Amino acid sequence: MPTSVLTSRQSRGSRARPFRFLSTAALVAFVALFAACGGGGGSSNSSSSGGNSNGSSGNGNGSGGSAAVPSPTQQPTAATAANTVAVTVNSGLTGTLPNIPTVSVTICVPGTSTCQTVDNVQVDTASFGLRLLASALPNLLNSLPAAAANGGTLAECTAFADGYTWGTVRPADVKIGGETASSIPVQVIGDLGSNTVPQACAGFGDPQNTVQDLGANGILGIGVAPYDSFGSYFACPGNANCSAVTVTQTQLVANPVPRFGTDGNGVILEMAPVSDSGAPSATGTLVFGIGTQPNNAMTASQSFTTDSSGRLSATFNGRTLQAFLDSGSNAIFFANGNLPQCGGNLGTFYCPSSTQSFSAALVSHNGATSGTAVFNVANANALLGSGANYAANNLAGEYGSSASLDLGLSFFYGRYVYYGMDMTASGGKAPYVAY
Structure with a gap:
């Protein structure tokens, strides 16, 4: 059963030093939190304490979070091909x-x-x-x-x-x-x-x-x-x-x-959908190449150029933030003072009384394209408190800078997320992410 909940495995490099993202101004969230067996700290008291559980200032326009939306349902490609x-x-x-x-x-x-x-x-x-x-x-x-x-x-x-x-x-x-x-x-x-x-x-x-x-x-x-x-x-x-x-x-x-x-021009991380109440395990497929084989065609509806370390911009909580899609973070991390935090052994994970939906307006690093990232935030104690679940598509919390939106692995379930390699050194395409 979980006793320690970690996030981000990105290297910080020349990014802002207390956290991890690969550029001078970027931040990547890591947090060492603890999920108690049988729902210890961060139990029912945490789910109702502190702030408005409606999670105001949740969408790209700065208005309140809304009722939960259906989770994405894309199924991963079979992991049988050589790539x-x-x-x-x-x-x-x-x-x-x-x-x-x-x-x-x-x-x-x-x-x-x-x-x-x-x-x-x-x-x-x-x-x-x-x-x-x-x-x-x-x-x-x-x-x-x-x-x-x-x-x-x-x-x-x-x-x-x-x-x-x-x-x-x-x-x-x-x-x-x-x-x-x-x-x-x-x-x-x-x-x-x-x-x-x-x-x-x-x-x-x-x-x-x-x-x-x-x-x-x-x-x-x-x-x-x-x-x-x-x-x-x-x-x-x-x-x-x-x-x-x-x-x-x-x-x-x-x-x-x-x-x-x-x-070698990119990867697609395809994670199978999981239950909105969490699951003991999950599966997926990592596909190499984009548009190079029958199984890796570009089918994303939204695509964004990034900087050399994978960052783009987001308008969220009424602010302009730097955003990144990061399978090395185990939750979605953003600051919202109106969402109750679990406290206790679940620390700064969010524990709203009901699942909330949030939307961020994403913009390419070069400003050429824009789109939307929609995700749900559920009660982390309900997801993790029993100690049985290790996969969750709506786990979120606050960590690090309020100037960043870290779309961690929770965002990936039921989606194909594409990463185009930075090929500018050889006259090729600029780096990008897509889903």
């Missing part, structure tokens, strides 16, 4: 985290058949690059060569809203479904001693270098950027005395998708 991989949401490795989508990834010593498959790797559409725990590679770790920089081992500190990951950078062949990215830099988390963590990295918060801390065996960052140019890189002579270093693009931890050849 697909099955996605699972369930109790996971720790039994503590709802709305954590995971896939299996195979990692190999470059150019060899020496490989290991790692299950329970979180799918994060708002970070960039593959990061795997050293503990998840017991049969392969010693065979993976470490990259070098300035006479030492190359390591990366990646800042997340809940802390940081620290470990070496190593080239590897990455295989997901039937796709392969050959010899790309990946981060191996937790393979360096805690005494090697640079002070600048430790300042990001708590280390996220174990299964218990991370809630998964790794993070698959498949957002719109081809490289993680937002992380902090270090040279560690003798795996110690680490100091900051500037690296070339070829040394940056790489998003594997743009290296998939024909199917």
Whole structure:
């Protein structure tokens, strides 16, 4: 049953430092909350306390939230083709985290058949690059060569809203479904001693270098950027005395998708619909390529160009915000002082007395297109308090800056969400998201 509810797994990089989004002004929500077994803290008292449960200032015009609307119902493509991989949401490795989508990834010593498959790797559409725990590679770790920089081992500190990951950078062949990215830099988390963590990295918060801390065996960052140019890189002579270093693009931890050849222009995350009262598990399909195969045609009704890290704009709660669609956040996060928070062990998750509908007006980063994001917000204690549910399509809360709208995994159920890779460096398309 859930005892700890985490969100955002995006790297913060050069984004606003307390949270995680890959740009200087962006924020990504992370929160460590606790869902008590049998509906402990944040129970019926929380659902009726504090503020107007109608959630005023909910839509793009700043008026009140309205009655719940039907949830989306798109069904995912079968994960049988070479450009697909099955996605699972369930109790996971720790039994503590709802709305954590995971896939299996195979990692190999470059150019060899020496490989290991790692299950329970979180799918994060708002970070960039593959990061795997050293503990998840017991049969392969010693065979993976470490990259070098300035006479030492190359390591990366990646800042997340809940802390940081620290470990070496190593080239590897990455295989997901039937796709392969050959010899790309990946981060191996937790393979360096805690005494090697640079002070600048430790300042990001708590280390996220174990299964218990991370809630998964790794993070698959498949957002719109081809490289993680937002992380902090270090040279560690003798795996110690680490100091900051500037690296070339070829040394940056790489998003594997743009290296998939024909199917490297984007991804579609397709999550099956779930009950509005929550579910013990959920399934989906991660499809590689957009318009490259019979199973990945662009059918979205709304499409938005983004900046290089996946951001667009939103008018919501009567304000202009930055918005992002982020499978690495386990709920929809936005500020609304009129929605009651659960309190207790459910912290700042929202607990309205009845399910409310909200609408945000979205605008492309270049201002060329606009659209609408509609979502419901239900009582988090009713969704999670029993400890039986790990999937919820209407889980929401407040975390981080009031200047951001984080459309986390709750928004994805019953939808196809498209991410077009940033191909501007080679004269191609600008990055975009669509649904």
